Amino acid sequence: MPLSFFAELDAFCEWLEGTPFSQIIQKTYWIIPTIQIVHILAIAAVAGSVLMINARLLRLIDANQPLPSVARRFLPVIWRALPVLLLSGLLMIIGEPARSLKNPIFQTKVVLILLVCAHTFYLQKRLAGHGEDVTGFGRARAFATVLPALVLWVGIIFAGRWIAYY
Amino acid sequence: MWFEDFFQWLQDLDIPTRIREGESLFPWIESIHVLAIALVVGTIMMVDLRLLGLASMDRPVGRLARGVLVCTWIAFAFAALTGGLLFAANAVTYAGNFFFRGKMVLLALAGLNMGCFHLGAGRAIDNWGAGVTPPPGARIAGGLSLTLWILVICFGRWIGFTLK
16 A cells, blocks of 8 residues: 555544544543443354354254244344444544554454455345245355355454454 | 462463463453353343343244253353463452452352253243243343343453453
């Protein structure tokens, strides 16, 4: 990326840090921990749902349940948690712009999130094409679908923790 | 006092010392801890919400719980193991922290709640088929579990902000 991009990012972070809203988040001791708690609870809802869908794809759990009905139970949880995650994430960025936006781990996390959203859309589309009688993907296809999802979600959660160390 | 000596002895052991003084061991273990806790709470929430009659109503409670709770227990084993390692690395500090102590009490209460449920209202679990809202005793257990686990996450996050 061109140097001017980083200069502008620096300037943007500095401006954001100086806004009254950011100042309130920075100076009220309980705001950041509280936002992080909301963020983690939303991650828990997503992690549980992702586990259920992927375990079902691999037939490790609920193998007698039609795949589309498992997806109908858990995909909405993921999509509903997403705005909570984005909003709480945004508030953390406003409170600590340089710690996040300029952090290579954070930047990686954003890419992983975009990829996992695309993957979830793909999964949803595929399942929507199946009738209620279909019990699932073939073993190889299921594995090929599950593997990127698990790698991405684990990467996202690990990256979230590692932001604090960079 | 004896337990202070014990915590000092614990954190002076080889592995805790390496975790404390290493460059990246602590954050790696912490990452696994966060992932494991997210899975524990994310899966146990499903059972709690079903007990409360608020979600997965098209599934019988017993079958849902048996499938989901296997995942919960595996994730809990990882959370306890990584949590134990993180504690051992700074045992003296954590042992003196209000939120750490509170988190341990909350975990004990969550376990107690689960035990009471199994010995009490939970014995009728196979009677709660699809569409059935469990009786008040089970709903109370579900609500308590949900509350306690949310508090475990709250206290856990506050530990990081109150260490001295």
